[in-house]
Amino acid sequence: MATFKFELVSPESILFSGEVNSVIVPAVEGEMTVLAGHAPVVATLKPGILVLIKTDNSNGKEFFVSGGIVEINPTGMTILAEQARFIEDVDTAVLDQEILTAETRLAAAPEDESEQRRLHDQLVQLKEFRNVFEERRAN
Structure with a gap:
């Protein structure tokens, strides 16, 4: 290949x-x-x-x-x-910190609607990934 x-x-x-x-x-x-x-x-x-x-x-x-x-x-x-x-360096504590950082960035975001939407989408994606990550680690 x-x-x-x-x-x-x-x-x-x-x-x-x-x-x-x-x-x-x-x-x-x-x-x-x-x-x-x-x-x-x-x-x-x-x-x-x-x-x-x-x-x-x-x-x-x-x-x-x-x-x-x-x-x-x-x-x-x-x-x-x-x-x-x-991936070996990632655990739920790391993901929780990433989520907290994303929440802080969203709260401090300027009035720009496109930037707020981007930050919101990133926060949602992080939370979804955390759930998938927990399921993956459980298996």
Whole structure:
């Protein structure tokens, strides 16, 4: 299977940079799988799990992203995440803090209706993801 260059960047560090076979992205428009040769796209991320597969025999690496943007172009794919962590570093306390931060941002949001809607949607998505995360950990 063909590979492509992928980078996952958070404000703190580059969490991954290298060749991958595929990446599953939690985009606002819907989850999408990116393979080598994907059409150019710029999309917004929603809170969720990003999965990358490095080789055909690999189980993949999982990361929690709380938002950001993804750019896919002919040379590869880059994700600029608002927050990103290895999934092993995520628990309900981390998600509760993300929810509290989102609630604070929404409460302090300017009168701009589109910004309030974006922050509200992000808060709803975080709460939904927390529920899914708890169910996943229980299984």
